[in-house]
Amino acid sequence: xxxxxxxxxxxxxxxxxxxxxxxxxxxxxxxxxxxxxxxxxxxxxxxxxxxxxxxxxxxxxxxxxxxxxxxxxxxxxxxxxxxxxxxxxxxxxxxxxxxxxxxxxxxxxxxxxxxxxxxxxxxxxxxxxxxxxxxxxxxxxxxxxxxxxxxxxxxxxxxxxxxxxxxxxxxxxxxxxxxxxxxxxxxxxxxxxxxxxxxxxxxxxxxxxxxxxxxxxxxxxxxxxxxxxxxxxxxxxxxxxxxxxxxxxxxxxxxxxxxxxxxxxxxxxxxxxxxxxxxxxxxxxxxxxxxxxxxxxxxxxxxxxxxxxxxxxxxxxxxxxxxxxxxxxxxxxxxxxxxxxxxxxxxxxxxxxxxxxxxxxxxxxxxxxxxxxxxxxxxxx
Amino acid sequence: xxxxxxxxxxxxxxxxxxxxxxxxxxxxxxxxxxxxxxxxxxxxxxxxxxxxxxxxxxxxxxxxxxxxxxxxxxxxxxxxxxxxxxxxxxxxxxxxxxxxxxxxxxxxxxxxxxxxxxxxxxxxxxxxxxxxxxxxxxxxxxxxxxxxxxxxxxxxxxxxxxxxxxxxxxxxxxxxxxxxxxxxxxxxxxxxxxxxxxxxxxxxxxxxxxxxxxxxxxxxxxxxxxxxxxxxxxxxxxxxxxxxxxxxxxxxxxxxxxxxxxxxxxxxxxxxxxx
Numbered sequence: 001x002x003x004x005x006x007x008x009x010x011x012x013x014x015x016x017x018x019x020x021x022x023x024x025x026x027x028x029x030x031x032x033x034x035x036x037x038x039x040x041x042x043x044x045x046x047x048x049x050x051x052x053x054x055x056x057x058x059x060x061x062x063x064x065x066x067x068x069x070x071x072x073x074x075x076x077x078x079x080x081x082x083x084x085x086x087x088x089x090x091x092x093x094x095x096x097x098x099x100x101x102x103x104x105x106x107x108x109x110x111x112x113x114x115x116x117x118x119x120x121x122x123x124x125x126x127x128x129x130x131x132x133x134x135x136x137x138x139x140x141x142x143x144x145x146x147x148x149x150x151x152x153x154x155x156x157x158x159x160x161x162x163x164x165x166x167x168x169x170x171x172x173x174x175x176x177x178x179x180x181x182x183x184x185x186x187x188x189x190x191x192x193x194x195x196x197x198x199x200x201x202x203x204x205x206x207x208x209x210x211x212x213x214x215x216x217x218x219x220x221x222x223x224x225x226x227x228x229x230x231x232x233x234x235x236x237x238x239x240x241x242x243x244x245x246x247x248x249x250x251x252x253x254x255x256x257x258x259x260x261x262x263x264x265x266x267x268x269x270x271x272x273x274x275x276x277x278x279x280x281x282x283x284x285x286x287x288x289x290x291x292x293x294x295x296x297x298x299x300x301x302x303x304x305x306x307x308x309x310x311x312x313x314x315x316x317x318x319x320x321x322x323x324x325x326x327x328x329x330x331x332x333x334x335x336x337x338x339x340x341x342x343x344x345x346x347x348x349x350x351x352x353x354x355x356x357x358x359x360x361x362x363x364x365x366x367x368x369x370x371x372x373x374x375x376x377x378x379x380x381x
Numbered sequence: 382x383x384x385x386x387x388x389x390x391x392x393x394x395x396x397x398x399x400x401x402x403x404x405x406x407x408x409x410x411x412x413x414x415x416x417x418x419x420x421x422x423x424x425x426x427x428x429x430x431x432x433x434x435x436x437x438x439x440x441x442x443x444x445x446x447x448x449x450x451x452x453x454x455x456x457x458x459x460x461x462x463x464x465x466x467x468x469x470x471x472x473x474x475x476x477x478x479x480x481x482x483x484x485x486x487x488x489x490x491x492x493x494x495x496x497x498x499x500x501x502x503x504x505x506x507x508x509x510x511x512x513x514x515x516x517x518x519x520x521x522x523x524x525x526x527x528x529x530x531x532x533x534x535x536x537x538x539x540x541x542x543x544x545x546x547x548x549x550x551x552x553x554x555x556x557x558x559x560x561x562x563x564x565x566x567x568x569x570x571x572x573x574x575x576x577x578x579x580x581x582x583x584x585x586x587x588x589x590x591x592x593x594x595x596x597x598x599x600x601x602x603x604x605x606x607x608x609x610x611x612x613x614x615x616x617x618x619x620x621x622x623x624x625x626x627x628x629x630x631x632x633x634x635x636x637x638x639x640x641x642x643x644x645x646x647x648x649x650x651x652x653x654x655x656x
Contacts, residue, residue, distance in 0.1 A: 029470050031462075050652040055469045057648075060495040064462035067455065071435070071466025074453070075474075079466070097456050224451040224467060224474060225430045231397070231446055233454035242400060243446060243454075 004052045005190035012185045014178040015040035015082075017149040018108055019048060020187065021156030022080050026195050027106070028054035029079040031068035033061055033087060036120040037176040038110040041082035062087035066094040070103045074232065076223030078160055078197075082108035084176075085118060088127055089134070095169055096135035097234045099257065102167035102211070102219065104198055106159045109171060110179040113338075113364030123176030124364030125287055126339035131171045132316050138254055140261035142268055143171040143316040145287035149183045155313070161196040162268060166260055167218050173315060175338070177288045177367055201228065209239040211253075217260030261317055270313035271322055275301065279308025281381055282326050284347050285336040286312040289368055293336045296373035305377055315343065323350035332381050333357045336373055338364055356380065395419040395429070397449050404443055408594075408601030410561035410587030414508050415444050417564055418479060421571030422450075427475060434477045435464040437489060440515045440589075441481035441508040448479075458488030461496045464503050472645035475504070475575055482509040482523040486542055490522070497551035497580045499644040504574045504581045507544065508561075510589035518592030525625070529596040541625070545636050548582040549620040555581035556620065556637035560608035561588075563633065570635060579643050586631070 005024045012020070019041050022030070030049060032042035042058070049056040055072070059065040062083055069079035083091065088109050098105055111127050113119035127134075131143045142162050146155045156172060163170040201208065201220040210230045213219045222228040235243035236250045261268065275297055276282070285293040290311040300307035310322060327333070332355050335344035344359040351357050358380050362368050389398055396419065405411050422432055429450055436445035438457035445452040455463045464476045478485075485493055485507050496503060512530060513519040520530040520537050523544070527536040548556045555577045557570045567585065574581035588594060588604035599607075607627045616634040625631045642650075649655040 029466065031466060050654075053653070055648065056652070057465070057469050057644075059462060059465070060491050063459065064465070064492055064495070067459040067462035068466035068469070070455075071453070071463035071468075072470035073466075074451075075467055075471040077470050079470075093456055094459065224433050224471065226451075227430050229449050229451060231452050231454070233446060234456055235454065242397075 002048070002051045005193065006187050007189045008187060010185045010187060011182055012149050013040065013180055013182045014146070014149045014152040014174060015110060015180065016044050017152040017185045018082070018156050018172065018174070019044035021153040022106065022160070023048050023052060024153070024187065024190070024193055025157040025160035026078045026197070027080045027160060028052065028077045029069060029072035030054070030056050031065040031072070031079070031081045032056065032058040033065040033083065034058070035062070035084045035087045037112055037179050038082045038084045038108065040179070041108055041110070062090040063094060066091035066107070069105045070094065070098055070101070073103045073105050074224050078104070078164065080106040080108065082110065084110050084112045085114045085127055086116070088130065092130070092134040095141070096137060096139065098169040099135065099139045099141065100234055101232050102221070104163040104167050105169050106156070106163055107169055107171050109173050111173065111175040119365045121176065122365040123288065123367070124338045125173070125175055125289060126342065126364055128173060128315060128337070128339065128342045131173055138258065140258050141169055141171060141316055142166070142261065142314060143173045145173045145312060145315050146178060147287050147290045148178060149181065149185045152178065153185050153187065157193060157195065161194070164196045164198045165218070166264065166268070167198065167221060168261060173287065175288050200226070210241045211237065211239045213256060213260070217256060217263060265317050268314060269317060269319045271319050272311040272313060274309040274311065276308040276310065276326070278306055280306040280331040281308070281377055282330045282333050283307060283309045283336055283373065284312065284323070284333060284343070285309065286315050286343065289336045289338055292368045292370050292373065295370040296336070299370055299374055300377055307377065312343070318346050318350070320350050323347060324352070327351040327354040330355050334360055334373060334376060336360045336368060338362045338368060392416060392419045392423065395422060395449050397447055400447055403447055405440060406591045408588060408590035409440065410510070411441050411444070411508055413561040413564065414506070414567065414585045414587060415447065415479070417567040418477065418506060418571055419448065421568045421575060424568065424572050425575050431473065432475045432477065433467060434479055435460045435467070436478070437480040437484035439481040439484045439513070441479065442484055444479035458484055459492065460484065461489060461492040461503070461505065465496055465501055468502055469645060469648065472502070477575070478503055478505045480507065481514070482507055482511070483513045483521045486544065487522045494547070494551040497548055497553040497582070500552055500554055500579045500641050502578055502580070502643040502645060504571070505583070506571070507582070507584050508587045509544065509584050510587045510593060512589050512593040514589045514592050518596060525627070530593070543620070543624050544584045545623045546620040549637055552580065553582045553637065554579035554639050554641050557635040558584040558586070558623065558633050560586040560612060560633065562605055562608045573638070577638070579641055
């Protein structure tokens with residue numbers, strides 16, 4: 001039996017590091033369905049969860065995998081599933097159920113090139129808009145984009161902490177390249193890892209309102225068997241959790257669900273700047289493409305071009321303010337991502353015509369070489 | 382001496398009285414099955430906090446919304462995987478899935494057979510009204526051949542499932558069929574199913590006079606009469622011989638009741654090394 005936190009230096013691929021991050025974060029239920037290139041996450045969880053008294057179950061499809069983690073989450077445990085494009089598509093309806101019932105859970109997408117079966121063994125970053133808008137209706141989620149096996153460990157813990165804090169599904173939007181690359185991963189001592197657990201309700205059980213929010217807009221969450229007799233529904237509901245088919249209830253519920261993420265953006269949004277202070281050309285990137293972008297910035301600087309990088313660690317909610325500020329003085333923006341233009345449109349929206357915006361994209365299957373970014377920089381600016 | 386306060390309903394402690402009136406139509410059978418289920422929960426004597434109810438979508442799927450337990454109204458067809466997550470994460474809970482034929486056997490059919498195969502320790506109650514009631518009476522996987530529905534205006538060209546046979550073939554360890562008028566048998570069966578360790582499936586025939594009866598010229602009372610006149614009770618009957626024809630004969634009873642290790646027991650033993 002191994003401990004929950006495997007403190008020490010390891011050589012791990014991103015998928016395995018993600019699983020270890022989950023275990024270290026306190027994840028104790030994993031609903032699986034095999035899909036390349038995310039299978040290693042499930043395989044690692046199947047081996048490790050019994051070590052720590054957790055439950056692994058391979059379900060009959062991705063819909064069931066996603067649904068099982070919601071059921072399990074209501075018993076009070078932290079839960080996760082991992083998939084790739086086709087499975088991510090199947091999970092989308094249930095993502096909406098997680099949002100509207102405010103069920104914390106972490107969903108890992110090791111992105112591969114699509115659409116449809118696409119390139120199962122080759123990476124892409126083309127599910128970014130699906131992560132934001134893939135389920136029907138109006139909602140907000142959180143999405144994180146790790147760029148290395150070390151970050152697959154660290155940011156998986158962050159994903160659980162955000163999910164538990166805000167009672168919202170959190171997506172780890174990784175890709176085949178990060179998932180399958182092996183690098184050094186340092187796992188710190190257990191006592192230095194900060195983990196968050198959802199707040200439970202206190203006080204009177206009579207007249208208890210399960211969806212009455214606290215100050216941060218998030219209601220405390222009881223578990224099955226705590227004696228609160230909660231009713232949880234995917235229908236539009238009031239603070240009692242009861243379905244109410246009215247315009248007013250819809251308005252109140254959606255306003256709070258959006259508000260709890262939007263009004264806490266300062267706490268949620270994580271970006272990293274590289275040589276931004278005097279940068280004239282701003283590269284915006286995330287995940288594996290930020291590695292391309294770091295190299296491109298260094299290369300550009302050697303050539304005397306004042307380039308800098310804004311790396312999105314969280315992609316959703318989108319860091320509007322940071323980009324708006326940069327747009328006040330930048331000469332231009334380049335978004336680097338392995339798709340044909342998704343996050344680049346968000347950048348363009350935030351820049352709002354204050355500077356030219358370009359995309360270095362790719363239809364998927366490979367990492368973007370830094371040369372292409374340099375080439376565009378020279379041509380466009 | 383002060384008069385003892387009368388309860389609003391004998392099952393008041395299990396009903397969300399503040400949610401009444403319910404949505405079920407006059408002549409619908411879901412309420413009777415729901416009441417039988419609550420009576421069975423009470424009869425087991427088990428602490429209510431050890432119960433949870435999960436429903437899918439549809440008329441029967443509203444059951445979870447009226448029970449005063451921790452209860453979940455999930456997405457269409459997904460009550461069983463939701464319940465599976467609950468059960469595997471907290472095996473000491475009694476998890477009841479209360480839903481309809483459309484939800485459990487068309488959109489949710491895959492989940493049903495796999496939960497049965499695993500002998501997942503769930504009590505699955507299927508109210509079979511032969512139709513998609515809530516959406517206005519479209520053909521279901523249980524609609525009799527030739528029956529008229531909103532999407533089979535010329536009659537149903539398809540063949541319905543034999544649900545007890547499907548459950549048995551998939552691995553269910555408790556299988557029964559009743560109608561909503563067989564209240565005593567139903568309560569007894571629900572109690573047995575809750576106490577049974579393993580996948581328990583009970584099909585309950587129930588009228589949908591508004592959306593099935595109306596199109597097939599059967600009134601609510603006529604359907605109830607057929608439940609009385611056209612049914613025979615034959616415990617232990619061969620599941621392969623349970624095709625239904627309400628114009629001739631429908632076999633009711635408890636067909637399967639066997640002991641087999643459950644999924645949560647097997648996980649504890651095989652994966653966690655527990656004895």
